[in-house]
Amino acid sequence: MKNEKCEKIMDEFLSLDKYERIPLRITLHLLTCRECRSQVHYLTLAEKYASSPIRPHQIKDMLETIEVKPVSMTKWIVSGILMILLMVIFGIFLNKIDRTGFAIIFNIMFGVLVTVYCALFVGTNMDFFLKKSSKFRL
């Protein structure tokens, strides 16, 4: 153990509850301290493996039972293209009138619009994404 700070951070980590979010202070320390990071990694694995025989891949079993319907892309592509067109048109319009205030408002608005679009796309096809992402899980 390098120093007292590491010891204190590790004690803080060890006193965390199961599934408790790691406080920012610990995360920041882990980013800079390789030894503590390695300890946290193995301790987390140890807890995970300890309960594995009693909790055998429930989520995996659950996902196997979900029938994945093919995601219809047409409406998403059409609305995506319309959104991009809208942005281009507004871009041209803003260039012509040359008003910075408007430009900021419209940029924020489009930022929100793209975020909502992406969130809706993922949210409404959650079962599809969960099934696909589970293939890449370790």
Next chain:
Amino acid sequence: MNLEQSLIRLRDSALIKSTVSGNQKSFGKLVSYYKKRIHTLGMSFFKNEADTDDFVQEVFIKAYQNLSSFRSESSFPTWLTSIAYNTAINSKNRRKEYLPISDEENLEGKDLTPEKNHIRKATMLAVREAVKNLPEKEAVCVELYFFYDNTHAEISEITGLPVNTIKSHIFRAKKILRENLRGYYEE
């Protein structure tokens, strides 16, 4: 609560509703998901298959009879483990001494690689050492945390012990585990 736990909670809640409205197949599914957990806990108290099987049956019958009174404040496995723990503690057939599952050499994760199993064994040794001189109730707490995936609050709900007592025993076990795993992070 992570995504996996949220999904499991939603699934359990749907199965409970379906069981309460008369669908026995749904309860069968709940039994299949949690039978191993209850059986493992039972083995620590009864230490023989016949009594443990009777115990598992008794626990699920009690759960079925009281399912309508289940409120979603706690998770279904916590509620079920609480029934199992109280049934085991009060059973006449139980062994006088609780046998920690960390003493079970054969309880291996079948799907785990040799390295993962080695880490798991280090955890079992740490828990074994941590619970060695503890009274039964406190030993159960440490095992509920490491092997049954329960949080401090859930363990307190199951055993009735104060959260701080539970925390201090688990903290000690984790300290021992950290020492046991030293070979890995000093490589």
